[in-house]
Amino acid sequence: MLLSPAFYKRDTVTVAQELLGCLLVHREGAKTTSGWIVEDEAYLRGDPAAHSFRGETKRNSVLFGPTGRAYIYRIYGLHTCVNIVTGTEGDGEAVLIRALEPAQGIELMQERRGTQDLVSLCNGPGKLASALGITMDLNGASLHSSSLQVWSPDSLPDHRPEGTSGEIVQTTRVGITKAADLPLRFYLNDSRFVSRRR
């Protein structure tokens, strides 16, 4: 089932940990693509690495709006990254989705990504956005009333994510220079679909 608005209105680190194992779904008419979240990162208030750190701008305004919405941005001029606004509204906190285990619509994802290899389909923030067809027009979309949704871990009885231990590894975030030592990245240790280990 769909995660409730209340799910996102909690401590961002808790939400980041609990999002692991949930299903990120993009519905486009009859086509659906989705994947289990296996890796994510928390960006907090007062965190120099967060886009919200220097206050509200045109690009990051969604971060300062209601929780449970998608904050989408373009990075390095060409890749798209997907975040979920969490915590207390106005704090500018979010969870960056970094990797998925492909679940539904795998053929379409392979076509979009130009590869057959399941592991490299969604093992990075830009890759998963491309695979699910997530574009900038979804910036600000509510996860409760748009084509982009997150479902609880028991949502697909006929398809389960790999691994059984559910062991979560907590380590440093990827690709940042500020606050690079904070352990705010989380991933499922059982998963082969994580973008990088340690």
Add this chain to the structure above:
DNA sequence: GTACTGATTTTCT
């Protein structure tokens, strides 16, 4: 396997 590079938009100095 690791190391380096170019692509290219948006923001802020």
Add this chain to the structure above:
DNA sequence: GAAAATCAGTACC
């Protein structure tokens, strides 16, 4: 003008 929450391709070990 530089830097940025990245990726794919190339070179080399």
